[in-house]
Amino acid sequence: MLRLLARVLLLQAFLAVSVHAAAENLQLVVSEPYLEMHSGPGRGYPVIYVIGRDEVVTVLYSRTDWYKVRAPRGQEGWARREELALTKLASGEPAPIPPYPDFASHRWEVGAGYGVYNRQNLVTAYADFSFTDSLDIEAVIQQALGTLDNRYVASIGIRHTMIPEWKWFSPTVGIGTAYQHISEKVPPAPLEDNNQLAYVSVGARGFITRRFMWRFDWRAYVVFNNLNVNEELEEWKFGLAVFF
């Protein structure tokens, strides 16, 4: 008797969970003649099932430009973003499938790249937030690997994109401050191993595809030190980034 009760309770709990899960997924109504389901999230994967007009499709999750969907009878497959965007909500409103972010007015950028800093190989990673279409704040962390020393540089600055509407190539200028730590590789040790820096930069950015873009930057640094001569450094770098 107890076992039966336990089973009933378990079943109930399971049903509750599954109903809850079903309620959390987005459900869309196919409004085109049909919606194709592929066996994988890629253009080459074959169509394995077709959902007809006015049938309900459950959207489970997305991967890049593809959405994992479930047909009314339980078959699962991958639908292309452009095709799923043509479906409707039950209320008749268009499906909330977001389009690609507009490159000219995107908010976030995250990227990494290669460069040369003070004639040393440079590994760089950055994040960037846009206040307006043309004014950004960017934070960069980078490691310069040389034969005499290694340098860790963190910088923060603002960047102005001259003509954000230019998609493939748009020049940028920037200004900011940085901090560098030098760890010696070969003696003698550097006179100062922690410095603050300031920089001006000239660069460019451009769109590649979907959410993918490139960045180029040339920077001139001034190192603030307690020595008699001001040290000046040069840096260039090229990076690939994702924008949101």
Add this chain to the structure above:
Amino acid sequence: MEIRPRSVLLTAALLAAVLLSGCSWFRRGGQSAAPAPVVAEEPQGEPSIVEPQVTRRDVHTPKVKAKDFELGAYFGALAIQDFGTNPLYGVRAAYHVSEDIFFEAFLARSEAGKSSLEDVFPGITVVGSSGRQFTYYDLDVGYNVLPGEIFLGRGRAFNSALYVTVGIGDVKFANQDQFALNFGVGERLLITDWLAAHIDVRDHVFESDLFGVTKNVHNVEATLGLSVFF
């Protein structure tokens, strides 16, 4: 009898005057006093007479979760040039930008064995024991060259992709950080849509002068890994 029709006429005229007095027809001359608007004042603090009994439907459209990130671990063998082949352990994180392109980051560690020079001449130490740790991080960009399906028997098909990666990073070996390039080729097999198995071969190239001459050393690793999409 002559009076009667007159009195009827008078009565009718009087009645008409009384009846029509309410009409504005009689007030044509004195329009200045506009009718006061009728205001039905509700007593404050009391509920209105008609209360809407409509329960509003809370229309919220569920968000579709994007599972573009991949996090995993791998282990395998790393052939450190001049220092033998040794076990390697690492973690990877990836972000899939499109069905073709992805970004990947690695962090891994291995421990170098003895060089052939040290084997032949036991008295010589090329790298001290603290410097035998081989640690690297890499930032890569990858391209899915050959996406497809792998068939296991009649009824099972697994999505897969052969990919190439290229990247830069830092190799710390013999207590020195070196700038390193890496080139790799790998196969990703999706056991389920969220769990992937990886087979990778990757070469880390950097400049080394441990043996007196500066040369490019190749450090090839072959690894097996598992990763989760989220």
